[in-house]
Amino acid sequence: xxxxxxxxxxxxxxxxxxxxxxxxxxxxxxxxxxxxxxxxxxxxxxxxxxxxxxxxxxxxxxxxxxxxxxxxxxxxxxxxxxxxxxxxxxxxxxxxxxxxxxxxxxxxxxxxxxxxxxxxxxxxxxxxxxxxxxxxxxxxxxxxxxxxxxxxxxxxxxxxxxxxxxxxxxxxxxxxxxxxxxxxxxxxxxxxxxxxxxxxxxxxxxxxxxxxxxxxxxxxxxxxxxxxxxxxxxxxxxxxxxxxxxxxxxxxxxxxxxxxxxxxxxxxxxxxxxxxxxxxxxxxxxxxxxxxxxxxxxxxxxxxxxxxxxxxxxx
Amino acid sequence: xxxxxxxxxxxxxxxxxxxxxxxxxxxxxxxxxxxxxxxxxxxxxxxxxxxxxxxxxxxxxxxxxxxxxxxxxxxxxxxxxxxxxxxxxxxxxxxxxxxxxxxxxxxxxxxxxxxxxxxxxxxxxxxxxxxxxxxxxxxxxxxxxxxxxxxxxxxxxxxxxxxxxxxxxxxxxxxxxxxxxxxxxxxxxxxxxxxxxxxxxxxxxxxxxxxxxxxxxxxxxxxxxxxxxxxxx
Numbered sequence: 001x002x003x004x005x006x007x008x009x010x011x012x013x014x015x016x017x018x019x020x021x022x023x024x025x026x027x028x029x030x031x032x033x034x035x036x037x038x039x040x041x042x043x044x045x046x047x048x049x050x051x052x053x054x055x056x057x058x059x060x061x062x063x064x065x066x067x068x069x070x071x072x073x074x075x076x077x078x079x080x081x082x083x084x085x086x087x088x089x090x091x092x093x094x095x096x097x098x099x100x101x102x103x104x105x106x107x108x109x110x111x112x113x114x115x116x117x118x119x120x121x122x123x124x125x126x127x128x129x130x131x132x133x134x135x136x137x138x139x140x141x142x143x144x145x146x147x148x149x150x151x152x153x154x155x156x157x158x159x160x161x162x163x164x165x166x167x168x169x170x171x172x173x174x175x176x177x178x179x180x181x182x183x184x185x186x187x188x189x190x191x192x193x194x195x196x197x198x199x200x201x202x203x204x205x206x207x208x209x210x211x212x213x214x215x216x217x218x219x220x221x222x223x224x225x226x227x228x229x230x231x232x233x234x235x236x237x238x239x240x241x242x243x244x245x246x247x248x249x250x251x252x253x254x255x256x257x258x259x260x261x262x263x264x265x266x267x268x269x270x271x272x273x274x275x276x277x278x279x280x281x282x283x284x285x286x287x288x289x290x291x292x293x294x295x296x297x298x299x300x301x302x303x304x305x306x307x308x309x310x311x312x313x314x315x
Numbered sequence: 316x317x318x319x320x321x322x323x324x325x326x327x328x329x330x331x332x333x334x335x336x337x338x339x340x341x342x343x344x345x346x347x348x349x350x351x352x353x354x355x356x357x358x359x360x361x362x363x364x365x366x367x368x369x370x371x372x373x374x375x376x377x378x379x380x381x382x383x384x385x386x387x388x389x390x391x392x393x394x395x396x397x398x399x400x401x402x403x404x405x406x407x408x409x410x411x412x413x414x415x416x417x418x419x420x421x422x423x424x425x426x427x428x429x430x431x432x433x434x435x436x437x438x439x440x441x442x443x444x445x446x447x448x449x450x451x452x453x454x455x456x457x458x459x460x461x462x463x464x465x466x467x468x469x470x471x472x473x474x475x476x477x478x479x480x481x482x483x484x485x486x487x488x489x490x491x492x493x494x495x496x497x498x499x500x501x502x503x504x505x506x507x508x509x510x511x512x513x514x515x516x517x518x519x520x521x522x523x524x525x526x527x528x529x530x531x532x533x534x535x536x537x538x539x540x541x542x543x544x545x546x547x548x
Contacts, residue, residue: 071404198424202417204403212362214390214418215469254405261410263423 005257005264012271019278023047027285041176048183050277053235054245056186058273059193060231061246062253064264066200067224071254072130072311074247075113075232079140081196081241083116083231084109086144091164093155102178106185106237113233116140117225168294169240171281178238188267189227193266196223200262242277243296244303249273251310253301316340317361317474317507319533322358322370324353330370331357333533338526340375340473341504343496344535345509345518348528349548354511355478357528361509362395368462375473390418393427394467396477396510400459402452408462409447414439415469430469437465440495456483464492468499475499477510489514493521515544 013147028043061074068078075081087108092100120137127133152160159208166173174182193200199220202210207217253268254260280298317338324331330353338344348354359365361372363383370429372379374392394415403411416430426434438444441461446454460483467475475496481489500506503520509526512518518525518539525539529547536543 092376139397195422198417198420198422201424202414204406205400205411208364208397209400209414211364211386212390212393212395213414214387258405258407259410260403260406261424263425 005259005268007262008256009267009271012268012275013036016275016278019275019282020047020051023050023278023282023285027282030171034098039278042172045174045176045179046172046281047278048179049171049239050281051274052182052186052278053171053239053242054249054273054275055233055270056189056231057242057245058249058253058269058276059190059266060228060235061248062250062262062269062270063200063224063228063231064117065192065245065250066262067221067228068124068133069203069206070124070130070133071251072247072307074244075228076115076241076243077134077247078120078137079144080113080120080228080232081236081243082118082141083112083119084236085112085167085241086148087112087115088166088308089148089151089236093151093159094164097301102181106181106234109230109237110233113236114225114229116144117228117232121221121225166240169242169296169299171239171277171295173240174238182234182238185230189231190266190270192223192227194263196220196227197261197263197266203261204260239295240298241296244307245273245276246302248278248306248310252306261294316505317372317374317509319372320370322360322372323367323368324357324365326356326365329531331528331531332534333370336533336535338509338535340505340507341500343493343508343510343523344526345523346509346526346528347513347515347518347544347548348511352528353531354528357533358395358476358478358509358511361394361474363389366394372377387418390470390472392472393474393476394470394472396460396463396467396475396480398460398479399456400451400463402450402454402459404450404452406442406451407448408451408454408458409434409438411451411462412443412465412469415466415471417503418470433471434465434469437468441465441491457485457488460484461488461492464495468495473503473505473507475506475508477508479511479513481510481512481514489517493517493523497521515541519544 024043024047045150057075064073064075065071091104091108123136124133144147199215202213202215212215251270252272253265257264257268280295283298284293319333319336322333323399325400346354350506360367363379366383377392382392413426413434416426438447443461443465446458460480463481481492484492496508500508519541525544527534527536527544534547
């Protein structure tokens with residue numbers, strides 16, 4: 001049982017290494033015009049952004065599913081990305097250009113993500129079932145979308161274009177200078193989560209059980225909300241809203257590992273999330289001569305049917 | 316040893332008044348009372364989940380107040396078997412029972428070989444070994460109740476509180492449950508178990524001391540007879 005899980009982790013890790021190598025040294029090099037400058041300024045950040053966004057989004061999905069005690073939770077479906085988007089839109093359209101820097105972008109996204117996650121968490125206490133919560137998440141997303149649209153009607157065309165591109169989700173927006181920042185945030189999020197394993201395991205049975213087992217449930221939930229906002233917010237700031245990774249990967253982890261041991265689930269989600277987004281970007285690179293697709297189109301093509309399958313299997 | 320002083324149990328209004336009661340360790344006690352008499356409420360107070368309206372209860376060396384403030388400490392002193400738990404995806408029975416070890420584990424929640432040996436020993440004693448790898452969602456209600464008992468046993472606390480732990484069990488498993496509880500309290504001198512039950516006849520037959528909840532009072536019958544119990548209820 002345990003051995004099988006470890007084999008699965010190792011093989012996913014090896015596959016991830018191979019795929020990352022193919023992405024960076026085969027496909028990206030095939031586009032011609034190679035120089036050390038292009039390699040470090042564009043190609044490395046692109047693969048890093050896939051690795052980090054995949055790992056972080058999958059992990060934030062796992063955390064949200066634990067927090068909401070609901071396997072269909074995730075940063076995208078529950079509007080956490082939307083909260084980050086809205087705050088970035090407010091910043092881009094509302095703030096003076098001098099305020100538009102690295103720090104303000106990421107902070108705005110994290111604050112938006114945290115507020116959205118907290119809001120949905122409070123709401124989840126009042127609704128009884130998964131379906132209602134998902135509908136509320138959807139409403140929340142379309143509400144923030146509407147506010148963004150209103151804001152955009154006041155904005156200059158360049159600003160609107162900038163936001164539009166960002167909203168498509170992309171692994172090519174992160175610059176080489178930003179890469180260390182994103183890496184630090186995501187790695188910090190993963191490291192923090194590793195210290196929560198015991199509490200996360202006990203939370204599987206619900207709040208009352210976890211409390212009986214000595215878990216400080218309230219504190220744990222606040223830490224989960226913070227880490228989720230940190231991961232989903234920073235990734236949304238650097239890559240735009242990317243759908244389905246956060247919802248689909250942790251479900252895949254439980255289905256394959258057949259465990260609720262969160263140490264294994266965390267490690268697998270991180271590896272498989274990275275693998276998934278690198279694989280998506282490999283597809284984008286392969287299809288590039290004929291058509292250029294945004295990340296979200298491909299994650300949806302693969303992710304949406306899988307999530308629908310999960311929904312059907314639930315009942 | 317559980318001792319109760321002038322305790323008032325209830326939510327907005329007092330449901331139960333207990334002036335003074337001492338329950339020596341090394342025993343199991345059956346909590347008997349009619350529907351709606353407040354058995355579950357009393358149990359919630361005993362595990363420190365529902366604060367007392369007045370008075371005090373001590374569990375071994377600790378007061379209930381201390382335990383309420385410190386969840387980690389409480390988890391090493393009091394275990395609780397709820398009347399029901401729902402199964403969880405990808406959680407096997409063995410993994411569920413192992414969660415009882417959580418209060419004794421380090422920060423990363425790793426189970427040591429000794430923890431797993433303990434879990435397997437308890438599973439065997441409760442005839443659950445064959446179901447160890449079964450998904451908790453696929454267990455029957457009775458199997459789940461036995462699993463809850465196993466989880467509380469591996470938690471290894473001085474006090475175990477059980478809320479109608481036998482409601483889904485068949486005749487044989489009811490006997491098994493009581494025998495296991497008897498054995499459990501005798502293994503270590505500081506142990507006490509309190510369980511609520513409607514199975515008066517079986518408890519009488521086994522000679523289990525009874526805590527009878529009646530007219531907002533709690534009366535201990537160390538050697539109960541049916542007439543005594545019925546007269547109180």
